[in-house]
Amino acid sequence: MPGSEVARSPRSTLSTFRRDPRALWPEHARKLYDYLVAIYGGDDLLPTLAAAWIAHQRSANTQKSYARGFRVFEEFARNHGEHPMAVKFVLADTFRMYLETTPTWVRVKGGWRGEMARTGKPYADASRKNALSAASSFFVYLDKVSDDGVKNPFDAVQRPYIDPTYSPTPGYTEAEWARFVAVARDEHRVAAYRKRAYALLLMLYTCCLRIDSLLNARVEDLGYDKGHRVLLLEKVKGGGRKKKPIPPAAWDALMEYLDGRTTGWLFCTATGGQLDEPAVWRLLQSLAKRAGLPLRGPHGVKGDAVTHALAKPDARPDKVQQWADHKDPRTTQLYNRRRELLDDSPGYGLGADLAGALARDTN
Structure with a gap:
């Protein structure tokens, strides 16, 4: 295997099982495997090891995020003529600089279905940090499963600083x-x-749910x-199970939306x-x-709920x-700190003192 110290072959290990464990891989592991095999x-060995690493992550959100970041790293290594498992520090650090300037993939207007081109803005700090974290996590996993150990080339690579008090998502007041x-x-x-829209928003907000947990x-x-109506979540952040009490307003909206339905996805499509x-x-x-409010995504809903x-x-x-x-x-x-920094x-x-002084000076 190019540039890798991993001694054991995943294929030879898998062949000893009566049934292939890969059949139980979660969605994002299977998708990454198919992508890399192509x-x-x-x-x-890369497709099996990378997909096994994704399957090793606890939450579906982390699996999705790491798989996305790893694709960016794999493309970079391949375009530089290097196998992803053979990358050393110099190229790993070059990947950091590459992320700072390279355009992102965006859909081509008027192109064929699914056509993409690198014409978007450079990666945001959070996206760059995710790609670097994903690549580093992959090498940490290789080190764990290797008999002889694998040095992580990203150990000394600096990652973007993310201010924990800053959020790009606009917050709403309770009135909004x-x-x-x-x-x-x-x-x-x-x-x-x-x-459906009404019940979904009430569930997200009053139960303080992550969007992936609710959709699953x-x-x-x-x-x-x-005495409580509850929703049993199979996975919350970190991979546990938890019962979430549902307030009466959200329960009533949910029952009206379900209209007697007793099976299937809680929030589903028309089909x-x-x-x-x-x-x-x-x-x-x-x-x-329609509401005349700043645009937002589902992850901001939980933030507003906590803040309020x-x-x-x-x-x-x-x-x-x-x-x-x-x-x-x-x-x-x-x-709390984000709210206080504004309020x-x-x-x-x-500003009020200056406005008053200016008004007196004008008079």
């Missing part, structure tokens, strides 16, 4: 959220989907426990298929335009932490 062929939800209920351009839920996951995240993105963008909960006079950060599935209380406090800005006082 490039390197079935005799190269009320407007947003009302538009989903009454003004969504497709009347047949209004009940099924009607069979709804239940009742100790019963699983509603996906891009569809939710398009929904929220459409609703924001922390702003309540009787808020208990420890309870908000548990509700939001934050393992570390510092994560919860970041939402308590000294600039408001200075």
Whole structure:
């Protein structure tokens, strides 16, 4: 295997099983395997090792994110004439600089279906950090499964600094959220989907859910426990299981949307298929335009819910932490700091004083 110290062959290991374990790989592992096999062929170890590494990740969100970042790294290594598993520090550090300037892939307007070209803006800090983290994680995995160890060429590569108090997603006030939800209920351009949009927003907001967790839920996951209507989530951030209490307003909206349905995806398409995240993105963008509010994505919903909960006079950060599935209380406090940086800005006082002084001077 080019440039790798991995001594064991995944193919020879897999051949000892009566059934191929790859049949149980999650979606993003299978997709990455197929993508790499088409490039390197079935005799190269990269497709199996890379897909096994993706399958090793706990959450579907991490699997998706790492698979996306690894594709960027693989393309870069291949275009520089190097096998991804043979990359050393110099090329790994060059990959960091490459991400700072190279255009991103965007769809070609008027092109054939699925046609893409590198004509977009360079990668954002978060995307660059994800690609570097994905590549580094892959080598960490190789080191774990190797008999002799594999040096990680990304150990000394600097990654972009991400300010934890900054979020590019615009936040809504509670009044704006009320407007947003009302538009989903009454003004969504497709009347047949209004009940679904309304219930989805209420579930995301009042249950403080990650979008991937909600979209992976099924009607069979709804239940009742100790006087509470609950949703049993198979996976929350970090890979655990948790019961989420559903407030009455969200429960009523959900029941009206389900209209007696007792099986299948909790939020589904018109044909019963699983509603996906891009569809939710398009929904929220459409609703924001109709409501006259800044455009946003589904990940901002949870942030607004945490921020509004922390702003309540009787808020208990420890309870908000548990509700939001934050393992570390510092994560919860970041939402507080973001809000305070805006709400308590000294600039408001200075601006008011200056405006008053200017008005007196004019008179």
